[in-house]
Amino acid sequence: MIYIELSNRQKKIIKIVQENEPITSEQIAKNLNVTRATLRPDLAILTMMGVLDARPKVGYFYSGKSAVNIIAQEVKNIKVKDMMSIPIIVTEESSVYDGIVTLFLEDVGTIFVVSNGSFTGIVSRKDFLKSVMGGADMNKVPIGMIMTRTPNVVTISPEENALVAAIKIIEHEVDSLPVVEKVEEAGKEIVKVIGRISKSNITKLFVELCKE
């Protein structure tokens, strides 16, 4: 893909054609107060780019071809596995207290929970705050009691692209997604958490894409 900035005259030509199609090069030249020869390279490039259609003996038409969305193209090539962070994982049996300590130590908003190595749910700052506010004994209550359990958790596959991840985060109003994959372990199928995609990852990607 190549991006080119149109000159002001090229932009004016597009506007004139849009408003007056079909229009001959003589009419465009008159409208812009220049000669046909001056316009020739501009019309050539606009036609070759597919912005304008030229029909012999009729004139120029606006093709209506809108800007191909280059951003989406680029983002769809970025896979979740190439941008994910390390997941912070605790077991269901861990205490709420240990969970909170982990949350502060790792400075994450959400922790993923496993049981026998298989993903079973997530627990967030909000869940912890609710639990502590409710007067639970932080040292006795296990995380399994306060977590959000699968299948009520939105997950994503490592092979998905960055745009799908961002859409899931927005549509489900979550802060992060566990990146999971099914694997065989000791003859048993388990759901392994291999990463984490958060709004921070998306925001970082956004900054990277925008910086030259």
Added chain:
Amino acid sequence: MIYIELSNRQKKIIKIVQENEPITSEQIAKNLNVTRATLRPDLAILTMMGVLDARPKVGYFYSGKSAVNIIAQEVKNIKVKDMMSIPIIVTEESSVYDGIVTLFLEDVGTIFVVSNGSFTGIVSRKDFLKSVMGGADMNKVPIGMIMTRTPNVVTISPEENALVAAIKIIEHEVDSLPVVEKVEEAGKEIVKVIGRISKSNITKLFVELCKE
């Protein structure tokens, strides 16, 4: 801005020129096993686009012009004031308990704090969790005691652009930025909080930019 997808032959031509510059159109034609006449439109458009430079009696050069970053251009036109959310505001005197209730009711991660109408700080889920864990009396401790106070808070102006906001969020590792402006009220200058920009806003913008 207009984006055009180059044909495979155009891409091949660029590669040949990059590797063999300066190179004549005869040599390029020979390399591709086509006639010069076939190549003429491709060379014309690549030259007009500024990807190749043609020097009479020497040949074609690669201009080295990299893709102008269209994403950045577009993002820089989006202002904070056009994408910000409503700020959730409490006073310094409010209790930690009231703050937590507000946080749950409004479902935000960070609340902004004011005193006499002027912005003085922020308080997050993490601050509340720390305070409650520490055994503070939620009904007695005022938010002013546990909040992060200005000038230790990163803020942004409504006139800044979306990219600056995203960079601030990433560089300072914060979840959201208070959008503030200085105003005169009753002959006194105060800092008014007029909005909130969070990673959610950036993620939403990212999705919007990518969806056609």
